[in-house]
Amino acid sequence: MEIARIERTQLAHRVVESLGLDPQTARLDSSTAIAASVRRAASFLCPTPPAALVREVNDALFGLTESPLQEIRDAIYSAVNALVALGDLVELPLEDSGGLSRRHLFLGPPSYVPQASRCIVLGVRPEGAPILSEGMLGRIEYDGEVRFIRRREESEDLEELLAGEGLFGLGLEHWLKAPRRASPGDLVEEYIARLDAAGDSGDIEGIRMIDPSSDVVYYRGRWRAPKQDDDGRFVARRPQAYGADLWCFAEVRDGRVGKLIDLPIASPIARGADEAWRLQAAIDRLSGNPQRLRIRRLPGQAPIVDVFSPLPSWHQRRLEYNAARADRSGGALFSYSLAADDVAEEVRYLTEMLWLESEEAGGSDHGSR
């Protein structure tokens, strides 16, 4: 047994190493390292509500980084969301022995998504076990929360190697599968019809909702509690006693919730947030306050697309596939760098699926109204 004091920087370095990362390229407060910490915590804690997972990682990293506490906490939340969006973790209903159903995070199955030059590696094994064997582990590269392995040569059968490692092959089409296209009006109508059919919800304590009249480029600032003069239908979240906060669509009269439906409605394993974010995008478009997309073109660099609202996982995956992460700037929630030829196609897709309004940095409007 040995016991000794260890300096903060040395410890941070060692933790990064223990997470299987290179301390020369990844700091402990980088998105890559935080995602690795979340995966490790999840391997012991799942099934768990996201809040417990965030707390566990936050406690372990406390005092270890120079970043402000709130920033680290936010980064852990973002990492949990990103891992759910990618498929490293899955949010599922869990019926406990008392018969109550809650939504918890489970470990995503060890799997891979093949691409032309690489395979994206997904999933978490229980008990902190590495996702791949010793021989393959060293080949993993990181881009933010995304893990991937490049083909050594074009002909390398990476799929077979990964299948041999016990990873489940996920078709690209399945991984990128998006909901059917719809007009914002049709989409909102579908949810309204469901809401109309719902019974009286009774008082819902602690509910928070997205204010459609708020500034669409500041997502966090859009959330608030119901006000006395609120009338209408809102995308909202309500707390659960033990589990992830539930996404819902609520009808509010005089500041009180009258009816609500919990999301998702498409499938028990769909992600509530995905439906909620798309529904909000439709509501924003219909109310004439569409969500924004900014394209920055800098000389000698690939164009960068800034997104100001959270993206449903099917779209986040598409961007992970088609684009590269870029440094966030100007209040954006995500920034991706795209090949110049791909920009138009991605903008078209975003405007068709989420009805965003695009603008060029500097003000030239390419709206799709």
Place this chain on the structure above:
Amino acid sequence: MISRDKKFEPASPGGSEAGGEDLGALHVRLHEHFCGLRDSRSAIGAPVFALEHGLASAEVSLLCEVVVSAISEGAIYSDTWLPLVVYAAEIGYEFSGDEYWQTFESRTPGWTDGKNRTYLRQRFCEFKDLYGGAEPVGPWAKHFSIICWPISHAVLPADLQRHLARLLYEYRRALTSDLLADPEELGRHLAARAFHTSSRFQHFAQNVGLLGRVAASLLLGERDQSPFLLASTLNRILEDLSDERAARRWLHDARTAAARLRTRGFLPTLHSRGNGGEEGVVLAPLTDPKLSLQMDEGGWSAYMEVPDLSPLAGRFPEVADELGRRRALLAGVAGPPIARGRLLYPGQRFRLDEWPPDVEPLLMVEGGESATNSILADQSVLPPGPWLFSLRAPGYATEVRSKQVRPGAEYILVLKDAPPPDLPQWAFGVAVETVGVHALELQVPSVIDEGHVASLRRMGIGVLTDLEVRPAGLVPASWDGEGQAEWLAAEDPVLFVTSTRRISKSIWVIDDQPVVIPWPDGENQVFIEVGDLAIGRHEVLVSLFDPDNALVAEETVVLDIRPPRLRPESGTGREGLVILATPVSPTLNELWDGEAVVEVRGPPGVEARIDLVLRDRSGAKLALAREGVHLPVEAQDWAGLFDRIRGDESVQKVYDEVETCEIRVSHDDLGAVALRCERPFAALRWAAARDGQGPFLRLIDNTEGNPVEISLYDFSSPDHPEIVAVDDHSHLRFKAGGLAVASAGTISTAMILPPTVRHLGDFQPVPRLRPGRASLEGISHRIELAGKWGAASRSSNPFGEFGRVKVLRSITADMAGLIGGHQWFALERRTTEKEDVSEEVLLRAIGSKGYQRAVAHDVSRWTERLVSEPPQERAESFAVSLAAHARIPRYRSEDPRFAEFLLRLASAPDSLCGWDSEELSIQVQRVLQAPFLIRAARCLVLAIEARTSDGLPATFEGWAWR
């Protein structure tokens, strides 16, 4: 040793000459080789194996040829037996499945006499005596005292290699240098984690010495030489293992982990107090369940997480054995006992409906040995109350064993007694769903004064101020929020220590060893790394001192170091899909005969795929059947689902050749999990097959050469056996089909031999039973007969199953007739043969007395409601009716067990064979005293059947008992 063996006389003097010379030369060469091995091993006390013959593969072929030739000529001599021993070990290495002797006989013409098996054992015993050969040990070796020799001397038979590679891979992160240096201990650790492997590997693992030596040898570096195995033998196993990519990878990673341990020079030790180990380090209380609270609809509910019992199993194999075979009882958990083997899966949480009583053990095995329950009672302890829980997330709190709170934090306090009346403002009662306790929420003020401390003390709670110690860096495997953390073996815990006071030094006492660590000037927090901790529990006392050397604060933290838990292929509760089987690792027979129950857990309503993959002995795929299912698949749904899969034509055609069956459940977003079931090793077994002449059964005899008697019961006279014999190929044929029972001593096995027919219309057996008596003996005999037919293995042939059901229905009706009286007997016969008896007639025949009519009325009234309920719940309702109306001696209050007995007797008497014989006798006597009860029970059974089409396999539809 030179005396001539009289067993194998040469067929002709000339014929034996050449073989004798070859054998002699081989014997001499092997004798010298094994003498050398014996001498080199004697220093370390390691045994020699017959597979360590050191012959090249061509020489082995030659040896086999010579032995085969000698045996066919009857020319094995007592001074040339070593090649035979090597030959037997070689077959042991190659064979898979349970047909060792059949393989031996088919490759060795002339080896047909069962007595030769005894001869072989004698030779292996001689090998042990002369060359320090391995002696098989373990329960399996005791039971199969002959075959265990060639199998054990095969070191690691080919079909077990994959299992060991996987086990080593899964256990690699828990390896320690001490374990690598102590093969017996390594073997014990591995054996304790082998519960989810095949039954054959579990038999192999019972010999922990052999398992440990093989494992330690496989984990050696490429250039290292094993002291336990000859290099050529080890290389052979390694090469064979490498044939399969997954096994190669598993072994590679396990070896890498072992190599890292050796080069690292870091030797975490595994010692325990009183076990000759280092004083001061204790194993964590292995079965202390973790308690947590969860906010449910009606308030807080307590949950208990069952810990990993495998370390306990390592120390007490008999406990693991019983946990695998019997159901478990958890104190405070309502509902039926926990399914067999389920507790061997760690990490499962159970809701406590009632707080466990102080006097009751937390964990018990139902009907288990008292020694087992005594060990479990000692090991699973609920600490004395009150119980403090730290709020870790909204609606979720974990137990704080130190019972100390921190200023500004929130807790739930659980008390057996009502809370004191003078509660401070920051402590208030909260609703709790768990019966037998009260709960308080404590919102501990940020600034604590003496009044607060006194209030807390009255509640049995202490306060921690001025010092906080908690895990930092790598997220620990578990942290209760206040004083107890868990890391995996080979991880070095780091603790973050903060104090609001000015500190100059800290003293750390870990496992009674004090270490002074200076505190940096001007700092209020430090990180402390504790390295090289052994697996087990370590108590750390942290004391902080100010510049005047006065003690400022003290806190005790518990650090548990544990091996990682293995992940079975069937998944864990942490994943979206998991297969839970009862028993944990069912054999193919258990699965096929409906004795195993499989559940699939997953998100409700999601559709998953279930594939049933059947493979033969060589691993080749024979059939694949696929079904879509909506999750979850509950135990009660499994029988119907599996019946559909089993009924698939492609499955039926090949089943009798099947060696392994894999149930694979998959979903694109949830991944895939699998359960592998293999044919078990059995002393006697029937295998069904079919050729141009029709269906037949083949007897696989792995007995110790005992004489085998075979009885055949015809479908038409199901209680009248005839003694028959198998032919030279061990085949049994009988055109009319029936029940074939093979017995050798106390061992017996039964299987339905299907009739030789083309169409069901050609097969309409009318089972006739010999007249019986309405006595305890007569009814017990009928139940036993039903048990014989009911327990017989199924073949894939539907005609055989049809015949079996016919027989079981006849036995049931006959027995009901015997008990129910002459009039009822006639009605049963009419019901069976003509099916023209109405429900009204049957209900009237229950009896004319008032209480009999009242019961008949209940049966009639409740039938519609009971149709949708499982049989066990129908028994509860039946018990209510009987208690209300029946005038039965000693039957004044509800007795669901007796009601269950009556309904089983009336619907599936074969299912009563598992009941305790004394209880069964009592219940039979009770029904004999009140015959109207069987009439009422039969009425209910037939009425439910008439209204059911659940498709579940049962003698009477709607009566699939579980």
